[in-house]
Amino acid sequence: MARLSVNINKIATLRNSRGGDNPNLVQVAKDCERFGAEGITVHPRPDERHIRYQDVFDLKKIVTTEFNIEGNCQEQKFIDLVLASQPEQVTLVPDVLGQITSNHGWDTIANQQYLKEIIAVFKNAGIRVSIFVDPVVEMVEAAATTGTHRIELYTEAYAHNYAVNKEDAIAPYIKAAEAAHKLGLGINAGHDLDLQNLQYFAQNIPALDEVSIGHALISDALYYGLENTIQMYLGKLA
Numbered sequence: 396m397a398r399l400s401v402n403i404n405k406i407a408t409l410r411n412s413r414g415g416d417n418p419n420l421v422q423v424a425k426d427c428e429r430f431g432a433e434g435i436t437v438h439p440r441p442d443e444r445h446i447r448y449q450d451v452f453d454l455k456k457i458v459t460t461e462f463n464i465e466g467n468c469q470e471q472k473f474i475d476l477v478l479a480s481q482p483e484q485v486t487l488v489p490d491v492l493g494q495i496t497s498n499h500g501w502d503t504i505a506n507q508q509y510l511k512e513i514i515a516v517f518k519n520a521g522i523r524v525s526i527f528v529d530p531v532v533e534m535v536e537a538a539a540t541t542g543t544h545r546i547e548l549y550t551e552a553y554a555h556n557y558a559v560n561k562e563d564a565i566a567p568y569i570k571a572a573e574a575a576h577k578l579g580l581g582i583n584a585g586h587d588l589d590l591q592n593l594q595y596f597a598q599n600i601p602a603l604d605e606v607s608i609g610h611a612l613i614s615d616a617l618y619y620g621l622e623n624t625i626q627m628y629l630g631k632l633a
Protein backbone atom coordinates (compact mmCIF):
# COMPACT_ATOMS: atom_id res chain seq x y z
CA MET A 396 0.00 0.00 0.00
CA ALA A 397 1.33 3.45 -0.90
CA ARG A 398 2.26 5.69 2.03
CA LEU A 399 0.44 8.96 2.61
CA SER A 400 2.71 11.94 3.21
CA VAL A 401 0.77 15.05 4.22
CA ASN A 402 2.06 18.30 2.71
CA ILE A 403 1.62 21.04 5.32
CA ASN A 404 2.53 24.09 3.19
CA LYS A 405 -1.04 25.36 3.44
CA ILE A 406 -0.91 25.30 7.26
CA ALA A 407 2.10 27.60 7.07
CA THR A 408 0.23 29.84 4.61
CA LEU A 409 -2.57 30.24 7.13
CA ARG A 410 -0.16 30.88 10.00
CA ASN A 411 1.80 33.49 8.02
CA SER A 412 -1.35 35.38 7.05
CA ARG A 413 -1.50 36.89 10.58
CA GLY A 414 2.20 36.92 11.38
CA GLY A 415 1.78 34.91 14.60
CA ASP A 416 1.97 31.22 15.43
CA ASN A 417 -1.61 30.08 14.92
CA PRO A 418 -1.95 27.37 13.71
CA ASN A 419 1.28 26.00 15.12
CA LEU A 420 2.99 24.09 12.33
CA VAL A 421 4.88 21.70 14.59
CA GLN A 422 1.71 20.76 16.47
CA VAL A 423 -0.16 20.18 13.21
CA ALA A 424 2.64 17.92 11.93
CA LYS A 425 2.55 15.92 15.18
CA ASP A 426 -1.23 15.66 14.92
CA CYS A 427 -1.09 14.55 11.27
CA GLU A 428 1.16 11.69 12.35
CA ARG A 429 -1.09 10.90 15.32
CA PHE A 430 -4.05 10.75 12.93
CA GLY A 431 -2.28 8.28 10.63
CA ALA A 432 -0.07 10.23 8.21
CA GLU A 433 2.95 8.18 7.22
CA GLY A 434 5.08 11.16 6.27
CA ILE A 435 5.27 14.94 6.40
CA THR A 436 6.13 16.91 3.25
CA VAL A 437 7.15 20.56 2.99
CA HIS A 438 8.15 22.62 -0.02
CA PRO A 439 10.09 25.67 1.17
CA ARG A 440 10.23 28.33 -1.54
CA PRO A 441 12.87 31.07 -1.75
CA ASP A 442 10.37 33.79 -0.72
CA GLU A 443 9.34 31.69 2.33
CA ARG A 444 5.71 32.53 1.56
CA HIS A 445 4.60 29.43 3.42
CA ILE A 446 7.28 27.12 4.86
CA ARG A 447 10.12 29.11 6.43
CA TYR A 448 13.63 27.74 6.53
CA GLN A 449 13.45 27.67 10.34
CA ASP A 450 10.30 25.50 10.10
CA VAL A 451 12.35 22.79 8.44
CA PHE A 452 14.69 22.54 11.43
CA ASP A 453 11.77 22.65 13.88
CA LEU A 454 9.95 19.88 12.00
CA LYS A 455 13.04 17.72 11.68
CA LYS A 456 13.17 17.50 15.49
CA ILE A 457 9.64 16.10 15.82
CA VAL A 458 8.74 14.15 12.67
CA THR A 459 8.85 10.46 13.52
CA THR A 460 7.53 8.99 10.25
CA GLU A 461 9.28 10.23 7.11
CA PHE A 462 10.32 13.83 6.50
CA ASN A 463 10.26 14.81 2.82
CA ILE A 464 11.60 18.19 1.71
CA GLU A 465 10.69 19.27 -1.80
CA GLY A 466 12.27 22.15 -3.64
CA ASN A 467 14.51 23.74 -6.17
CA CYS A 468 18.05 22.40 -5.96
CA GLN A 469 19.27 25.17 -8.29
CA GLU A 470 19.11 27.41 -5.19
CA GLN A 471 22.25 26.98 -3.05
CA LYS A 472 20.17 27.94 0.02
CA PHE A 473 17.95 24.93 -0.62
CA ILE A 474 20.92 22.56 -0.92
CA ASP A 475 22.39 23.91 2.32
CA LEU A 476 19.03 23.62 4.09
CA VAL A 477 18.56 19.98 3.10
CA LEU A 478 22.11 18.97 3.98
CA ALA A 479 21.87 20.72 7.36
CA SER A 480 18.47 19.29 8.26
CA GLN A 481 18.98 15.70 7.01
CA PRO A 482 15.44 14.64 6.01
CA GLU A 483 14.72 11.03 5.07
CA GLN A 484 13.93 12.17 1.53
CA VAL A 485 14.57 15.15 -0.72
CA THR A 486 12.41 15.68 -3.80
CA LEU A 487 14.07 17.81 -6.46
CA VAL A 488 11.61 20.04 -8.33
CA PRO A 489 12.61 22.31 -11.25
CA ASP A 490 10.83 25.40 -9.94
CA VAL A 491 11.31 28.75 -11.57
CA LEU A 492 11.16 32.01 -9.63
CA GLY A 493 7.72 33.51 -9.21
CA GLN A 494 5.60 30.50 -10.16
CA ILE A 495 2.43 30.05 -8.09
CA THR A 496 3.01 26.32 -7.65
CA SER A 497 4.99 23.52 -9.26
CA ASN A 498 3.99 23.22 -12.89
CA HIS A 499 6.43 20.91 -14.68
CA GLY A 500 8.79 18.00 -14.16
CA TRP A 501 12.50 17.83 -14.91
CA ASP A 502 13.76 17.50 -18.45
CA THR A 503 15.97 14.62 -17.37
CA ILE A 504 17.58 14.38 -20.82
CA ALA A 505 18.72 18.01 -21.08
CA ASN A 506 19.72 18.13 -17.38
CA GLN A 507 21.19 14.66 -17.08
CA GLN A 508 24.74 15.66 -16.10
CA TYR A 509 23.55 18.36 -13.70
CA LEU A 510 21.12 15.94 -12.02
CA LYS A 511 23.81 13.25 -11.67
CA GLU A 512 26.06 15.71 -9.84
CA ILE A 513 23.47 17.18 -7.50
CA ILE A 514 21.88 13.81 -6.73
CA ALA A 515 25.32 12.49 -5.73
CA VAL A 516 25.63 15.33 -3.22
CA PHE A 517 22.43 14.28 -1.42
CA LYS A 518 23.13 10.55 -1.73
CA ASN A 519 26.58 11.03 -0.21
CA ALA A 520 24.83 12.68 2.75
CA GLY A 521 22.66 9.57 3.20
CA ILE A 522 19.44 11.21 1.99
CA ARG A 523 17.02 9.36 -0.30
CA VAL A 524 16.49 11.31 -3.52
CA SER A 525 13.37 11.57 -5.66
CA ILE A 526 13.02 13.73 -8.77
CA PHE A 527 9.82 15.30 -10.04
CA VAL A 528 9.00 14.16 -13.59
CA ASP A 529 6.18 14.33 -16.09
CA PRO A 530 4.66 10.95 -17.05
CA VAL A 531 6.83 10.49 -20.13
CA VAL A 532 8.73 7.21 -20.60
CA GLU A 533 11.82 8.91 -22.10
CA MET A 534 12.04 11.19 -19.05
CA VAL A 535 11.77 8.22 -16.71
CA GLU A 536 14.45 6.32 -18.64
CA ALA A 537 16.83 9.27 -18.45
CA ALA A 538 15.97 9.71 -14.76
CA ALA A 539 17.25 6.19 -14.14
CA THR A 540 20.70 7.18 -15.40
CA THR A 541 21.01 10.05 -12.89
CA GLY A 542 21.36 7.79 -9.86
CA THR A 543 18.09 8.92 -8.25
CA HIS A 544 16.41 6.42 -5.93
CA ARG A 545 12.89 7.41 -6.91
CA ILE A 546 10.83 9.54 -9.24
CA GLU A 547 7.79 11.58 -8.26
CA LEU A 548 5.18 11.54 -11.03
CA TYR A 549 3.68 15.02 -11.47
CA THR A 550 -0.05 14.29 -11.32
CA GLU A 551 -1.60 17.65 -12.24
CA ALA A 552 -2.51 16.42 -15.76
CA TYR A 553 -4.03 13.23 -14.34
CA ALA A 554 -6.11 15.20 -11.83
CA HIS A 555 -7.26 17.63 -14.51
CA ASN A 556 -8.22 14.93 -17.04
CA TYR A 557 -9.69 12.46 -14.54
CA ALA A 558 -13.13 14.08 -14.70
CA VAL A 559 -13.15 13.97 -18.51
CA ASN A 560 -11.92 10.41 -19.10
CA LYS A 561 -10.17 8.56 -16.31
CA GLU A 562 -8.81 5.74 -18.54
CA ASP A 563 -7.14 8.27 -20.85
CA ALA A 564 -5.97 10.30 -17.84
CA ILE A 565 -4.17 7.39 -16.21
CA ALA A 566 -2.70 5.78 -19.37
CA PRO A 567 0.59 7.75 -19.56
CA TYR A 568 1.12 7.29 -15.80
CA ILE A 569 0.81 3.50 -16.09
CA LYS A 570 3.40 3.44 -18.89
CA ALA A 571 5.76 5.74 -16.96
CA ALA A 572 5.37 3.72 -13.75
CA GLU A 573 5.95 0.41 -15.55
CA ALA A 574 9.14 1.82 -17.07
CA ALA A 575 10.30 3.14 -13.70
CA HIS A 576 9.59 -0.16 -11.97
CA LYS A 577 11.51 -2.13 -14.62
CA LEU A 578 14.46 0.21 -14.18
CA GLY A 579 14.45 -0.32 -10.41
CA LEU A 580 13.23 3.16 -9.47
CA GLY A 581 10.85 3.75 -6.57
CA ILE A 582 7.65 5.61 -7.48
CA ASN A 583 6.14 8.58 -5.67
CA ALA A 584 3.35 10.80 -6.99
CA GLY A 585 1.74 14.08 -6.20
CA HIS A 586 0.03 17.32 -7.15
CA ASP A 587 -3.71 17.89 -7.10
CA LEU A 588 -4.50 14.39 -5.89
CA ASP A 589 -7.79 14.43 -3.98
CA LEU A 590 -10.57 12.29 -2.52
CA GLN A 591 -12.16 11.83 -5.95
CA ASN A 592 -9.13 10.84 -8.02
CA LEU A 593 -6.76 9.17 -5.52
CA GLN A 594 -8.23 5.66 -5.32
CA TYR A 595 -8.27 5.09 -9.09
CA PHE A 596 -4.67 6.33 -9.29
CA ALA A 597 -3.45 4.08 -6.49
CA GLN A 598 -5.29 1.05 -7.87
CA ASN A 599 -3.83 1.44 -11.33
CA ILE A 600 -0.23 2.47 -10.75
CA PRO A 601 2.01 -0.52 -10.20
CA ALA A 602 4.41 -0.42 -7.25
CA LEU A 603 3.37 3.04 -6.02
CA ASP A 604 5.49 3.82 -2.94
CA GLU A 605 4.16 7.16 -1.73
CA VAL A 606 1.77 10.01 -2.46
CA SER A 607 2.21 13.51 -1.05
CA ILE A 608 -0.99 15.50 -0.76
CA GLY A 609 -1.52 19.02 0.55
CA HIS A 610 -3.90 21.44 -1.08
CA ALA A 611 -6.98 19.22 -1.36
CA LEU A 612 -6.40 17.42 1.93
CA ILE A 613 -6.09 20.61 3.96
CA SER A 614 -9.13 22.04 2.16
CA ASP A 615 -11.15 18.89 2.95
CA ALA A 616 -10.09 19.17 6.60
CA LEU A 617 -12.12 22.41 6.83
CA TYR A 618 -15.25 20.32 6.36
CA TYR A 619 -14.36 16.91 7.81
CA GLY A 620 -11.71 17.78 10.39
CA LEU A 621 -8.05 16.80 10.09
CA GLU A 622 -8.32 13.38 11.73
CA ASN A 623 -11.31 12.24 9.64
CA THR A 624 -9.76 13.62 6.48
CA ILE A 625 -6.47 11.80 6.93
CA GLN A 626 -8.38 8.58 7.59
CA MET A 627 -10.49 9.17 4.47
CA TYR A 628 -7.35 9.57 2.33
CA LEU A 629 -5.79 6.47 3.90
CA GLY A 630 -8.99 4.62 3.04
CA LYS A 631 -8.52 5.52 -0.64
CA LEU A 632 -5.04 3.97 -0.55
CA ALA A 633 -6.08 0.75 1.20
Ligand SMILES: CC(=O)[C@@H](O)[C@H](O)COP(=O)(O)O
Pocket residue numbers: 402404405438440465488495496497527585586609
Ligand atom coordinates in the same frame (compact mmCIF):
# COMPACT_ATOMS: atom_id res chain seq x y z
C1 LIG B 1 5.97 19.36 -6.02
C2 LIG B 1 4.53 19.59 -5.85
O1 LIG B 1 3.73 19.29 -6.70
C3 LIG B 1 4.02 20.21 -4.60
O2 LIG B 1 4.99 20.44 -3.67
C4 LIG B 1 3.42 21.51 -4.88
O3 LIG B 1 4.33 22.22 -5.63
C5 LIG B 1 3.04 22.23 -3.62
O4 LIG B 1 3.68 23.45 -3.52
P1 LIG B 1 2.83 24.75 -3.13
O5 LIG B 1 2.13 24.43 -1.85
O6 LIG B 1 3.84 25.84 -3.01
O7 LIG B 1 1.85 24.96 -4.25
Ligand SMILES: NCC(=O)COP(=O)(O)O
Pocket residue numbers: 402436465547584585586587588607608609610611612
Ligand atom coordinates in the same frame (compact mmCIF):
# COMPACT_ATOMS: atom_id res chain seq x y z
N1 LIG C 1 4.43 16.58 -4.08
C1 LIG C 1 3.09 17.04 -4.15
C2 LIG C 1 2.70 17.63 -2.86
O1 LIG C 1 3.44 17.62 -1.90
C3 LIG C 1 1.37 18.21 -2.67
O2 LIG C 1 0.80 18.75 -3.81
P1 LIG C 1 -0.71 19.32 -3.65
O3 LIG C 1 -1.56 18.20 -3.09
O4 LIG C 1 -0.64 20.48 -2.70
O5 LIG C 1 -1.12 19.68 -5.06
